[in-house]
Amino acid sequence: MSRRKAETEIEVDMTPMIDMTFLLIIFFIIVNDMSQKDLEELKLPIAMEAGRDEPPENRPVLNVRWFPAGGVPKSVKAHYAELGIGVPEDQEWSDIVWKRNILYYPFMDTQGRTDPIRKGRPDYYWKLAETMKFVWVPEMETKMDDKLKKILPDDPILIRADRNTPFKYIQKIMEVCTREGILIWKVQLAASEDPKVVDAREKAKKGK
Amino acid sequence: MTRRRKKKFEEIRPDMTPMIDVTFLLLIFFIVTLKFKVLEGRLDAALPKDRGTSTSQAEEIEKLDIMLFVADPGELIDEFNDKGKPTGLQLYDGRRIRIEIGARKWYYEPFDPTRDTEDPLPDLARFLKDYDKEETPVSLDARKGIVYGDVVVVLDVIVRAKFEQVSFAGTFEQD
Numbered sequence: 383m384s385r386r387k388a389e390t391e392i393e394v395d396m397t398p399m400i401d402m403t404f405l406l407i408i409f410f411i412i413v414n415d416m417s418q419k420d421l422e423e424l425k426l427p428i429a430m431e432a433g434r435d436e437p438p439e440n441r442p443v444l445n446v447r448w449f450p451a452g453g454v455p456k457s458v459k460a461h462y463a464e465l466g467i468g469v470p471e472d473q474e475w476s477d478i479v480w481k482r483n484i485l486y487y488p489f490m491d492t493q494g495r496t497d498p499i500r501k502g503r504p505d506y507y508w509k510l511a512e513t514m515k516f517v518w519v520p521e522m523e524t525k526m527d528d529k530l531k532k533i534l535p536d537d538p539i540l541i542r543a544d545r546n547t548p549f550k551y552i553q554k555i556m557e558v559c560t561r562e563g564i565l566i567w568k569v570q571l572a573a574s575e576d577p578k579v580v581d582a583r584e585k586a587k588k589g590k
Numbered sequence: 591m592t593r594r595r596k597k598k599f600e601e602i603r604p605d606m607t608p609m610i611d612v613t614f615l616l617l618i619f620f621i622v623t624l625k626f627k628v629l630e631g632r633l634d635a636a637l638p639k640d641r642g643t644s645t646s647q648a649e650e651i652e653k654l655d656i657m658l659f660v661a662d663p664g665e666l667i668d669e670f671n672d673k674g675k676p677t678g679l680q681l682y683d684g685r686r687i688r689i690e691i692g693a694r695k696w697y698y699e700p701f702d703p704t705r706d707t708e709d710p711l712p713d714l715a716r717f718l719k720d721y722d723k724e725e726t727p728v729s730l731d732a733r734k735g736i737v738y739g740d741v742v743v744v745l746d747v748i749v750r751a752k753f754e755q756v757s758f759a760g761t762f763e764q765d
Binding site for chain 2 (some may be wrong): 426
């Protein structure tokens with residue numbers, strides 16, 4: 383008899399804990415906004431009248447990251463490691479990220495390509511151009527432009543950049559947009575709303 | 591015989607441990623990847639539809655060419671939040687940009703933390719009022735040293751003035 387008693391297991395009732403855990407999981411699944419996965423963490427500039435962004439489906443989002451002198455992006459570090467030289471620290475860097483893929487970084491291997499607009503210059507943006515041409519544009523809706531007698535893509539792209547990014551990097555993206563076979567002409571620039579302005583607007587509304 | 595009968599009444603208890611393990615793993619995954627929704631806005635613009643950036647053909651429509659220059663470059667300093675903690679970001683201190691339309695000039699300090707909620711460029715907004723917003727194309731020409739934040743501020747003014755055709759000039763700098 384005594385032996386049997388010693389063998390009886392102490393069973394903890396797991397059900398409430400499992401219930402709780404499932405509830406928590408469901409909470410996090412709901413709260414986790416998967417549509418944000420292609421937004422990199424950037425400090426956007428502030429605009430007073432930035433329209434609320436309701437992202438259309440399949441809109442490509444380009445993230446332009448900028449690294450002030452002293453910080454070196456991983457992609458560039460990897461490139462320099464390949465070459466076996468030290469990375470210059472006193473230089474700023476920028477790269478372009480789409481869905482976590484780096485489409486451009488300084489000194490990207492051009493593989494012999496040249497810029498079709500600025501002839502003769504190396505084309506560091508070839509990967510961006512090819513992504514646009516073969517991935518984005520085929521999926522975009524097109525529309526006939528009466529003035530140019532050309533069929534142009536009618537969907538926008540969104541450019542998000544750190545507020546201190548030199549504008550030449552964004553101009554370069556725009557140049558790539560105007561290349562033959564791409565011709566994306568709708569561009570949206572991301573900005574955040576000024577919290578002070580939003581507050582003031584709310585107050586003004588209440589006052590009226 | 592007796593043993594068999596006993597077996598019939600035995601409860602079937604599935605082992606819960608692996609399920610709990612997996613559930614916890616999932617839970618931890620979702621906690622770690624959690625990213626709350628940030629509100630973001632956007633400013634719409636358009637690029638020239640014809641190919642290439644060398645649109646040197648003389649157009650007869652009245653065009654509004656806005657050029658942005660850096661007046662005083664300023665220097666990058668670390669940014670601090672309201673509580674005095676570094677945010678890990680940098681901003682330009684003492685930096686001014688110059689906005690030119692024809693012979694007219696405006697100056698603007700982009701990241702002035704003391705800026706109030708008022709319009710950052712009231713003079714420019716007033717100047718733009720007289721234009722035909724639907725017909726006049728605006729082109730923004732950002733020169734050396736201009737950063738994204740500067741352009742957005744000016745573009746914001748243009749968009750608020752309700753201009754409908756905004757485009758950008760190409761780069762002047764070497765890669």
